[in-house]
Amino acid sequence: MTVAQSILVIDDEPDVCQFVCLAADGVGLHCVTTTTADAFLNALTPETALILLDLLMPDVDGIELLRILGQRKCKAPIVLMSGVGRRLMETTKELADALGLSIVGHLQKPFRLAPLEKILREFAQPRGAVAPTPKANVAISDTELKTAIEEDQFLLHYQPQIDLASSEVIGVEALVRWEQPGNGLVFPDAFIARLEAIGLIDQLGFLVASRGAAEFHQFFRTNGTSPTLSLNVSSSSLLDLKLPETLLSLVERYLLRPEDIIIEVTEHALVNDLSRTLDVLIRLRMKRFQISIDDFGTGYAMMQQLRHIPATEIKIDRSFVRNMHVSSSDRVVVEKTIEIGHELGMTVIAEGVETEEQLASLRTLRCDLGQGYLFSRPLAPAQLTMWLTDYPTRPHA
Numbered sequence: 001m002t003v004a005q006s007i008l009v010i011d012d013e014p015d016v017c018q019f020v021c022l023a024a025d026g027v028g029l030h031c032v033t034t035t036t037a038d039a040f041l042n043a044l045t046p047e048t049a050l051i052l053l054d055l056l057m058p059d060v061d062g063i064e065l066l067r068i069l070g071q072r073k074c075k076a077p078i079v080l081m082s083g084v085g086r087r088l089m090e091t092t093k094e095l096a097d098a099l100g101l102s103i104v105g106h107l108q109k110p111f112r113l114a115p116l117e118k119i120l121r122e123f124a125q126p127r128g129a130v131a132p133t134p135k136a137n138v139a140i141s142d143t144e145l146k147t148a149i150e151e152d153q154f155l156l157h158y159q160p161q162i163d164l165a166s167s168e169v170i171g172v173e174a175l176v177r178w179e180q181p182g183n184g185l186v187f188p189d190a191f192i193a194r195l196e197a198i199g200l201i202d203q204l205g206f207l208v209a210s211r212g213a214a215e216f217h218q219f220f221r222t223n224g225t226s227p228t229l230s231l232n233v234s235s236s237s238l239l240d241l242k243l244p245e246t247l248l249s250l251v252e253r254y255l256l257r258p259e260d261i262i263i264e265v266t267e268h269a270l271v272n273d274l275s276r277t278l279d280v281l282i283r284l285r286m287k288r289f290q291i292s293i294d295d296f297g298t299g300y301a302m303m304q305q306l307r308h309i310p311a312t313e314i315k316i317d318r319s320f321v322r323n324m325h326v327s328s329s330d331r332v333v334v335e336k337t338i339e340i341g342h343e344l345g346m347t348v349i350a351e352g353v354e355t356e357e358q359l360a361s362l363r364t365l366r367c368d369l370g371q372g373y374l375f376s377r378p379l380a381p382a383q384l385t386m387w388l389t390d391y392p393t394r395p396h397a
Helices: 014-026 037-043 062-071 086-098 113-124 142-150 192-197 201-223 243-253 274-286 303-308 318-323 328-343 356-364 381-393
Strands: 006-010 030-034 050-054 078-082 103-108 154-163 169-180 184-186 228-232 261-266 290-296 313-316 347-350
Touching: 006 014, 006 037, 014 030, 014 113, 030 037, 037 062, 050 062, 062 078, 062 086, 078 086, 086 103, 086 328, 103 113, 142 169, 142 192, 142 201, 154 201, 154 381, 169 201, 169 381, 192 201, 201 228, 201 243, 228 290, 243 261, 243 274, 274 290, 313 318, 313 328, 318 328, 318 356, 328 347, 328 356
Parallel strands: 006 030, 006 050, 050 078, 078 103, 169 228, 228 261, 261 290, 290 313, 313 347
Antiparallel strands: 154 169, 169 184
């Protein structure tokens, strides 16, 4: 027998509690309602699967409860309910993020049944089996990392990039994974910083570029297309004055064109020894490589610097795309980044596109390209080849 997932509601108005409870029952969710902070905290268990929390309450308000939930390291997703203004709700979400909490939606009081049911149905719908994901938190020694570099234990997955106007595949981004013996695939979050600390990040960069060039040549020749290949370059590599020549030699070896290779650099990397970095970037552009500013809006690049960076592309960070429909501030960042990019003659790509709603808004704002789970997860080369073969036959929004 399958037990219905449990949601926990706190609101000092019993009528609201009853309203939520009836809606939850209608979509097959078990609902526990409380009207005081003590009752809420007593009812909260590790099995609580969703919390609906009112911000404005007479004894202990919702902000205080969020603080307590943060202290308890609560993992349950939270939906905020309140009559406070939109900006205050957005600031509350920022606070929750800082506390390590997951806000998955908000209901502006007085709310109707339809938006409540939408949230509950999305939560209640069965989750299909997903492929194993790489591990981020594993114990790794420096010796293991050195061996991984020496034995080239790394592989690449590729995430397609889509032209939002035509729905055509125009490129892929190469994303490194470590196939650690006995531990499976490991996310880069677990090893990139460590490789930088022990001085091996440049070696990894060369392995990634070499494998990417070889595989890119292979599967795109097979499919008869010629998109771009995006490669991430570390801040350390950007200080290597030989980088332009090294990359040119590499692409020529695999019969690629430099203009089909996009070198992705972070905003943070642009402020490290700016004169040396500009030296490398300018010569990369002179050799016809493209330059992308990755995770734009999250780093330290100032507009004055942006004017002088010879970039051909700006990537809007996924955090702004994810929240653009719940945060007016994030939507403004997305809109203005697109405007700035176009004014400077750059292509603008949005990362983390996951919903049709996001896609429609990005098209309305005239964003050029999109990348994210709505189109495809990062794929191993064989999977990408099959995906590219099937993609033209799929319906595109």
